Amino acid sequence: MLASNTQVEKEDDTTLSHPIRTNISLNIRPKTSLDLVLIRPAQPVATLVLMPGGPGKAGISGVNIINRADFVTLTAEIYVAQQIAIAVIDAPSDQPDGLTPRYRQTKTHEAELAMIIERLANETGLPIWVLGISRSTLSAMHAAINIENGISGLVLLSSITNIPIGSGATNLTDLSLDQVSMPTLIIAHKKDSCQGTPPRGATEILENLKNSSNAVIKFFQGGFESGQNPCLPETYHTFNGIQDKVAELIAEFIKNNIKSSNHSD
Known part of the structure; x- marks a missing residue:
């Protein structure tokens, strides 16, 4: 494995109740971090890997997350308050414009995710869960299918099931979902009007997760739209106005499945 650098934020409050923020910079391939x-x-x-949707750019600077418009970056601290460590990942340095749907399905991207998951498992010693929303559900599902030994659970929100022809991406429902054996939570908003992520797609995913140990679907209502593009933040697509409720449900699902796993061991 290539080398990595780690920077730990210096905190004034060193009590055990204070979350520790760490920047990890992975050299994922030559000249690329x-x-x-x-x-x-x-x-x-548990540790929850949060992959921003859209171009996947979190705007990480040291231990700070600059892009706070995406669902995963808006909700990050909610999971921490629920005793779940989180890792927000940024786009690689050689992808300055972000991750295209096509890139999210490459072996190159898969190798990046495998390196991240291995590093986090070693760093935390905890079960690793992966969360994707919209475009990043492509990343999350490919990871679940191909890196399953390192992943304990999967969370999908506003999943890609009707992406336009010519995008270069394959819908989640056309992947080998029967290879997923881990617990999986599928979340959709009933009023999501983004073309690529129709709410009915969540049901189609559930029907194809035939070997998941615990596949659950949850439809949300409520919230509001203030954004103009139905596929971008501040819309039902990203659960605008109800992000906290969605995140709390996710945290509960993760913890319940960890308890079930511990009882079965």
């Missing part, structure tokens, strides 16, 4: 911010509460039960 990828930054992530790991935030750990005092007694975490």
Whole structure:
């Protein structure tokens, strides 16, 4: 594995109750790095990898997350408050315009995710869960299918199931979903009007997760739209106005499945 650099934020409050923020910079291939911010509460039960949707750019600078418009970056601290460590990942340095749907399905991207998951498993010693929303559901599902030994669970929001022809991407429903055996939570908003992520797609994914140990679907209502593009933030597509409720449900699902796994061991 290539080398990595780690920078730990110097905190004034060093009590055990104060989350620790760490910047990890991975040298994922020659002349290319990828930054992530790991935030750990005092007694975490799992690590949740948060992959921003759209172009996948979190705007990480040191231990700070600059892009706070995306669902995953808006909700990051909610999981931490629920005793779940989170890792927000940025786009690789050789992808300055972000990740295209086509790139998210490449072996190159898969190798990046495998490196991230291995590093986080070694860093935290906790079960690793992966979360994707919209475009990043492509990344999350490909990881779940191809890196399954390192991933304990999967969370999908506003999943790609009707992406336009010519995008270079394959819909999640056309992938080998029967290879996914881990617990999977599928979330959609009933009023999501983004063409590529129709709410009915969540049901189609559930029907194809035949070997998941616990596949659950949840439809949300409520919230509001203030954005103009139905596929961008501030819309039902990103659960605008109800992000906290969605994140709390995700945290509950993760913790319940960890308890079930511990009882079965």
